[in-house]
Amino acid sequence: MIFNLKSREDKFYQFFREASETVCNGVAILRDALNDYERMPARLDELTAIEQVGDSITRSILEKLNQSLVTPLDREDIYMLARELDRILDHVHGTLEKMVLYKTGKPTEAAKELVRILVQATEEIKKAFAVLNDLKTNYNLVLELCEDIKFQENLGDHCYRKAVAALFEGGLDPIEVIKWKEVYEHLETALDHCEDVANHLKGVALKYA
Numbered sequence: 709m710i711f712n713l714k715s716r717e718d719k720f721y722q723f724f725r726e727a728s729e730t731v732c733n734g735v736a737i738l739r740d741a742l743n744d745y746e747r748m749p750a751r752l753d754e755l756t757a758i759e760q761v762g763d764s765i766t767r768s769i770l771e772k773l774n775q776s777l778v779t780p781l782d783r784e785d786i787y788m789l790a791r792e793l794d795r796i797l798d799h800v801h802g803t804l805e806k807m808v809l810y811k812t813g814k815p816t817e818a819a820k821e822l823v824r825i826l827v828q829a830t831e832e833i834k835k836a837f838a839v840l841n842d843l844k845t846n847y848n849l850v851l852e853l854c855e856d857i858k859f860q861e862n863l864g865d866h867c868y869r870k871a872v873a874a875l876f877e878g879g880l881d882p883i884e885v886i887k888w889k890e891v892y893e894h895l896e897t898a899l900d901h902c903e904d905v906a907n908h909l910k911g912v913a914l915k916y917a
Contacts, residue, residue: 799898818871829860847917857906864899
């Protein structure tokens with residue numbers, strides 16, 4: 709019975725590792741798409757498939773949550789972490805989808821920089837989830853990673869504000885301004901959800917370590 713309970717607890721941590729890895733895979737596809745923008749439609753197909761994998765993992769977490777009497781973390785913590793990871797991937801997909809649908813063409817340097825920041829933030833998230841099952845040993849590491857994620861989100865905020873200001877100062881066609889503003893908003897929102905993940909992870913660490 710003890711083994712079965714432990715096995716069920718481990719399943720949640722496994723799901724979170726898979727979910728965070730899927731987010732990183734999605735962000736990597738977005739980065740590659742911006743570096744080879746002529747192949748964006750093909751990359752969007754890849755990212756759509758990755759998003760579907762992420763949705764499936766989220767459903768599995770929520771189904772497991774509904775079926776479990778005992779959980780390794782508070783039910784609310786599990787739900788919020790799963791939701792925020794899913795939202796990151798949703799906005800990563802939304803970024804590339806808008807670029808393809810709007811035919812934005814060559815990516816701006818600001819878009820590339822926001823994606824670079826997003827890559828860093830999601831890699832830190834993946835590292836945190838990789839050790840979440842042993843918080844007593846990795847308490848300080850998780851807190852450090854959470855601070856790193858917040859630092860990246862602050863960088864992203866600064867980059868986003870500069871990018872939007874440049875749109876209105878650059879004499880661009882108004883339609884182009886609208887297109888790129890929406891793209892930037894998706895990236896900035898994805899980074900906001902990275903910070904939300906960090907906040908929830910920090911709360912979990914403080915509660916359970």
